[in-house]
Amino acid sequence: MHIVVCIKQVPDSAQIRVHPVTNTIMRQGVPAIVNPYDLFSLEEALRLKDKYGGHVTVISMGPPQAEGALKKCIAFGADAAILVTDRAFAGADTLATSFALASAIEQIEKDMKVDMVFAGKQTIDGDTAQVGPGIAKRLDMQLLTYVSKIDELDLAKGEIKVQRRAEGGVQVLQTRLPCLITMLEGTNEMRFATMENMFRAARYPVNFWNKDTAGIVDVSKIGLKGSPTLVSKVFAPKPNTKPAEIIDTEGHEPRDLALTLLSKLFTQHPKLRDSIVKQAA
Amino acid sequence: MNDTTAPTKKPAGRGNFELDERLQAYKGVWVFIEHERGEVHPVSWELLGEGRKLADKLGVALSGVVMGSPGLPTRRFCAEAFFYGADNCYLIEDQVLENYRNQPFTKGLTDLVNTYQPEILLLGATTQGRDLAGSVATTLQTGLTADCTELNIDPDNRGLAATRPTFGGSLLCTIITKNYRPQMATIRPRVMAMPDRDGNRSGRIIEHPLGLIETSIVTKVLAYIPDENQDKPQLPFADIIIAGGRGMKKPENFQLIWDLAQVLGAEVGATRPVVQAGWVEADRQVGQSGKTVRPKLYIAAGISGAIQHRVGMDGSDVIIAINNDPNAAIFDFATYGIVGNAMTVLPALTETFRQQLAVARMAS
Ligand SMILES: Cc1cc2nc3c(=O)[nH]c(=O)nc-3n(C[C@H](O)[C@H](O)[C@H](O)COP(=O)(O)OP(=O)(O)OC[C@H]3O[C@@H](n4cnc5c(N)ncnc54)[C@H](O)[C@@H]3O)c2cc1C
Numbered sequence: 001m002h003i004v005v006c007i008k009q010v011p012d013s014a015q016i017r018v019h020p021v022t023n024t025i026m027r028q029g030v031p032a033i034v035n036p037y038d039l040f041s042l043e044e045a046l047r048l049k050d051k052y053g054g055h056v057t058v059i060s061m062g063p064p065q066a067e068g069a070l071k072k073c074i075a076f077g078a079d080a081a082i083l084v085t086d087r088a089f090a091g092a093d094t095l096a097t098s099f100a101l102a103s104a105i106e107q108i109e110k111d112m113k114v115d116m117v118f119a120g121k122q123t124i125d126g127d128t129a130q131v132g133p134g135i136a137k138r139l140d141m142q143l144l145t146y147v148s149k150i151d152e153l154d155l156a157k158g159e160i161k162v163q164r165r166a167e168g169g170v171q172v173l174q175t176r177l178p179c180l181i182t183m184l185e186g187t188n189e190m191r192f193a194t195m196e197n198m199f200r201a202a203r204y205p206v207n208f209w210n211k212d213t214a215g216i217v218d219v220s221k222i223g224l225k226g227s228p229t230l231v232s233k234v235f236a237p238k239p240n241t242k243p244a245e246i247i248d249t250e251g252h253e254p255r256d257l258a259l260t261l262l263s264k265l266f267t268q269h270p271k272l273r274d275s276i277v278k279q280a281a
Numbered sequence: 282m283n284d285t286t287a288p289t290k291k292p293a294g295r296g297n298f299e300l301d302e303r304l305q306a307y308k309g310v311w312v313f314i315e316h317e318r319g320e321v322h323p324v325s326w327e328l329l330g331e332g333r334k335l336a337d338k339l340g341v342a343l344s345g346v347v348m349g350s351p352g353l354p355t356r357r358f359c360a361e362a363f364f365y366g367a368d369n370c371y372l373i374e375d376q377v378l379e380n381y382r383n384q385p386f387t388k389g390l391t392d393l394v395n396t397y398q399p400e401i402l403l404l405g406a407t408t409q410g411r412d413l414a415g416s417v418a419t420t421l422q423t424g425l426t427a428d429c430t431e432l433n434i435d436p437d438n439r440g441l442a443a444t445r446p447t448f449g450g451s452l453l454c455t456i457i458t459k460n461y462r463p464q465m466a467t468i469r470p471r472v473m474a475m476p477d478r479d480g481n482r483s484g485r486i487i488e489h490p491l492g493l494i495e496t497s498i499v500t501k502v503l504a505y506i507p508d509e510n511q512d513k514p515q516l517p518f519a520d521i522i523i524a525g526g527r528g529m530k531k532p533e534n535f536q537l538i539w540d541l542a543q544v545l546g547a548e549v550g551a552t553r554p555v556v557q558a559g560w561v562e563a564d565r566q567v568g569q570s571g572k573t574v575r576p577k578l579y580i581a582a583g584i585s586g587a588i589q590h591r592v593g594m595d596g597s598d599v600i601i602a603i604n605n606d607p608n609a610a611i612f613d614f615a616t617y618g619i620v621g622n623a624m625t626v627l628p629a630l631t632e633t634f635r636q637q638l639a640v641a642r643m644a645s
């Protein structure tokens with residue numbers, strides 16, 4: 001069994017700061033991490049490999065530095081890693097990204113048949129949740145998003161049964177391989193890297209592919225050219241228009257504060273008062 | 282590769298502003314009406330409200346798209362869509378559309394778009410809407426902007442300007458779709474206001490065949506397990522929310538939040554650190570990576586008001602903030618603020634509300 005896992009290197013957004021004057025992202029010093037959602041998919045792929053045997057290839061499209069993220073995945077237990085990197089990819093939106101990744105996966109497939117592709121539910125920088133569905137469509141694979149559990153995998157029959165999160169419950173779905181799965185967060189926990197795999201990762205030569213190696217002929221489908229969407233403006237959230245009316249009373253006694261607040265609230269928002277009364281009844 | 286690019290679509294680059302003649306034929310605003318278990322997801326009505334504004338600015342019709350099996354109340358869904366502002370409904374009824382599945386829904390929606398050519402297509406950013414939107418946009422090879430918080434029409438070129446948070450919410454960006462149609466966007470539930478429902482409105486239903494048989498659909502739905510815990514927190518639709526942050530200090534102190542919530546019949550919300558610390562379940566997280574809420578009243582105790590929290594709750598009608606730091610960001614946008622210790626202010630509020638409500642009940 002051969003599973004390809006799509007991972008993206010992202011800036012740790014918890015540590016991102018915006019320059020107060022220029023409104024630009026200050027990337028310096030912000031550590032790059034494997035997109036946290038991708039780890040649930042990688043872990044699930046590794047579990048399938050533990051159970052059924054096989055090969056896990058991780059793939060990423062990004063700048064040369066993304067090699068670090070791929071090595072991290074090798075340390076977790078992935079067998080092979082490919083970084084698709086080319087200046088021609090710059091400015092890609094989700095449509096162009098899914099085109100490039102799908103094309104690279106087709107190249108991988110030439111060496112070893114691909115039974116399943118995993119992608120993260122979404123990234124924390126792009127946050128679109130579109131690249132996975134896009135790849136599935138382009139590769140003509142069945143799409144299983146928001147999977148909370150893989151119930152059964154029958155490799156002989158080429159069938160898989162999963163639980164998929166829907167709005168008010170869980171759908172139990174059965175489909176045929178090859179398929180593309182995005183895992184729901186929190187459905188498993190990434191294992192620790194073993195010493196052996198860490199050593200392997202340190203020595204492992206990540207495969208660098210450019211657009212030609214990735215089998216891309218039509219350059220009008222990649223990068224900025226292949227992206228129907230354009231960012232026309234980036235700006236800081238509206239500085240708020242009106243600051244809060246601060247409720248204060250002499251002595252700052254909590255009880256007085258509460259009374260003052262409530263009388264304000266109830267006289268200035270009579271409709272709200274009515275609905276509070278109704279709600280509490 | 283299953284590449285379905287229409288050969289006539291020119292790639293858009295910066296500066297390529299003129300819309301192809303072929304694409305100028307794309308007219309009208311569409312909203313995908315999402316339903317599950319016989320109920321329409323309220324986000325669809327919210328999007329009709331927003332879609333109405335866009336359609337009016339453009340001077341075009343607003344349409345809903347309803348897909349389902351004959352056993353489902355699809356006509357009622359269409360009627361409701363008219364009440365919420367749609368002029369037309371495109372309806373595909375077929376047995377294979379009994380449950381949501383990617384393949385037949387993608388085919389149906391793609392066919393409708395190719396046949397009737399809308400310029401804008403909106404879907405809810407739900408598990409269903411996101412699953413479908415990504416597949417449809419890729420099939421149509423058009424642009425899709427996810428999780429928008431604001432939609433506008435650029436008066437210069439009639440294009441959709443879709444604004445969304447980026448980089449974890451620290452910044453907003455406006456995204457346009459150049460030489461491709463339709464312009465697609467998803468919007469999370471509760472980001473847009475619920476429009477008024479006008480039971481006198483009606484509209485036209487346009488039926489369309491699906492043209493797909495069950496044996497050609499690869500994925501089968503074996504079962505649907507409704508969530509056991511049906512009284513799971515329903516934050517997005519709560520009228521009153523009492524939310525606590527890290528300023529509550531200890532999980533035991535969170536009881537003060539629950540006490541006030543109980544008196545007001547309110548839901549309890551929380552910030553991300555509180556959820557991560559395990560004080561409350563993840564369903565209660567409000568914000569960028571949690572729920573978007575629009576209650577009539579939001580009381581925030583011990584919450585700093587970080588942008589990632591703010592984006593999930595600043596659509597609330599009235600916000601009351603309790604924080605002991607007078608410079609906390611939450612005071613920049615709350616309606617009322619109390620600078621003080623939440624551990625003493627909350628019990629006082631609870632008690633005062635209890636008394637006032639008792640008075641109000643006696644009066645009525
Ligand atoms: C990608 C990303 C996504 C995120 N998504 C979310 C999200 O969905 N939701 C979310 O909430 N956060 C989210 N965050 C985190 C967010 O940036 C903030 O870190 C978080 O909202 C802060 O939570 P807080 O206000 O509870 O804690 P803090 O920022 O630590 O604030 C605690 C506040 O309590 C006050 N306080 C302390 N003691 C008292 C007292 N005795 N009485 C009254 N007040 C007191 C302090 O003055 C302070 O203002 C996200 C961050 C990132 C990077």
Ligand SMILES: Nc1ncnc2c1ncn2[C@@H]1O[C@H](COP(=O)(O)O)[C@@H](O)[C@H]1O
Binds near residue numbers: 006035097121124
């Ligand atoms: N540049 C990329 N390289 C590899 N995988 C990616 C890339 N961008 C997105 N993905 C995959 O697609 C998922 C969804 O991404 P997004 O649509 O950006 O939210 C991610 O979790 C990854 O698994």
